[in-house]
Amino acid sequence: MPIQNTSKPLVLILEDEALIALNLQDELQDAGYAVAGPFTTCSVALEWLGTATPSMAILDATLNDGSCSNVAAELSRREVPFLIYSGHQENHPLLAEFQHVTWIEKPAPPAALVQACEQFLVRCS
Amino acid sequence: MNDKALPTWTEQDRLAALHDYRIIDTPPEPAFDGLVALAARTCQTPVALISLIDERRQWFKAEVGLGMRETPLNCSICLTAMLQPGTMVVPDLQEDLRFAHNPLVSGEPHLHFYAGAALRTPDGIPLGALCVLDYAPRTLSEDQAAILTLLAQQVMSQLELRRIIAERDERLDDSRRIEQRQTLLVRELHHRVKNTLATVQALVGATGRSSGSFDEFYHSFSDRIISLARTHNLLTDDYWQAAPLREIALSELKPFAETRQPRFVLLGPPVDLAAELAVPVGMALHELTTNAVRYGALSVPEGYVEIRWKTDDVNGARQLRLEWREFGGPQVKEPQHRGFGSTLLQRVLPMQCKAEVEVQYASDGLRFQMDAPLIERRLVPAY
Secondary structure, eight states: OOOOOTTSOEEEEEOSOHHHHHHHHHHHHHTTOEEEEEESSHHHHHHHHTTOOOSEEEEOSEETTEETHHHHHHHHHTTOOEEEEESSOTTOHHHHHSTTOEEEESSOOHHHHHHHHHHHHHHHO | OOOSSOOSSOHHHHHHHHHHTTOTTOOOOHHHHHHHHHHHHHHTOSEEEEEEEOSSEEEEEEEESSOOSEEEGGGOSHHHHTTSSSEEEESOGGGOTTTTTOHHHHSTTOOOEEEEEEEEOTTSOEEEEEEEEESSOOOOOHHHHHHHHHHHHHHHHHHHHHHHHHHHHHHHHHHHHHHHHHHHHHHHHHHHHHHHHHHHHHHHHHHHHTOSSHHHHHHHHHHHHHHHHHHHHHHHTTTTSEEEHHHHHHHHHGGGTTOSSOOEEEEOOOOEEEHHHHHHHHHHHHHHHHHHHHTSGGGSTTOEEEEEEEEEEETTEEEEEEEEEEESSSOOOOOSSOOHHHHIIIIIHHHHHOOEEEEEEETTEEEEEEEEEOOOOOSSOOO
């Protein structure tokens, strides 16, 4: 993983579609964020979370190794804000599991995701 | 025993017909209990049975007075009765050579009297008999015998009804399953379409970042979409599960397929790529082809491309090696600007396909090699 610049807010990306993930990474980096990942499986993301805590996270709902709920639970526990960026409609079982979660349905303009991250920053400060 | 005309069914047919009713070993049901009670009452006998002749036993769907649910076949009198055309009446079993040695006759409970009406399917296949038994020799009146026959018909009506209900329930279950599968497919389709649109959106971003002019953007982008669509076509042929690697490569190199001089060679065994692998590999081959047409071996008439692949077993998992080599093109220089093509080969393939990728800008021609695990799982079964 690239070494992160600590002065920038760090966004964890969990997304198994590489093109989507890399584009998201580019957009966030252009907007002044540092990126952890992109991780393509929950297990790799959890492993990374064992060593560090991001400022916020963008999670795909379903990864190759299953639902992102483990990662979401770990983030919730640490009070790290996150949003779900998914091709699933907003009636996914995850929503029942995590109330108050921000759900952005794919595809969304990159600006919408960057804006959501900005709102997380405002909420944190 | 049955010295009449040979039956039109075999014992195998008979057992199949019996098992079709799915009645054997089911718990007692009031409709059948009522019919044996009625038979016993009408014939004034202490015992009445609905006996069904299974492969190695007779099993009683309903009984009064005997206190058994089944007996071995050597105890069965109904086995004989069901093969008789009408109602079989045996006034004294102990006087009848066919039954004198039956354990229920020679021993406890010393049965003497038997009358049984065959239970036959609408096709005439016998399944067993409705019978009445007594511990003393006797006979049936004409009315009693007629009612016994009518009651046997009622037993068959109940069996038929039971079967029709079971079949209807099965069909309902089937249609419920189909409905569930449909819902699943629609949800999956929604997810895939949204993901595809998000991929296209990412392609817009990535192509935009690496294009110098709108014209360049427009052409590169629409070529990439067309390539993506071709891979989707191949996948659609197989329920969106897998596509043959050879076809994916051919679809990219099609414009060079009918030249007089061969411009490409495809060397490798038949390999199907799962959708997760087919899409990125298709995109990679598209970028390699585009690059070769612009700067590489396909930019000059004498150049050609060799694509080789093979599969190996690595620790029990199948691994794909795919190689692309260009020959006879202009001298190759390491590019100064890394475009979308190199992002795709060097970042997307490792991330999406867990591939190890090597790109060599060898002076005599570009070389690309990827090693990736083959994905074997299918979500939707093959035809």
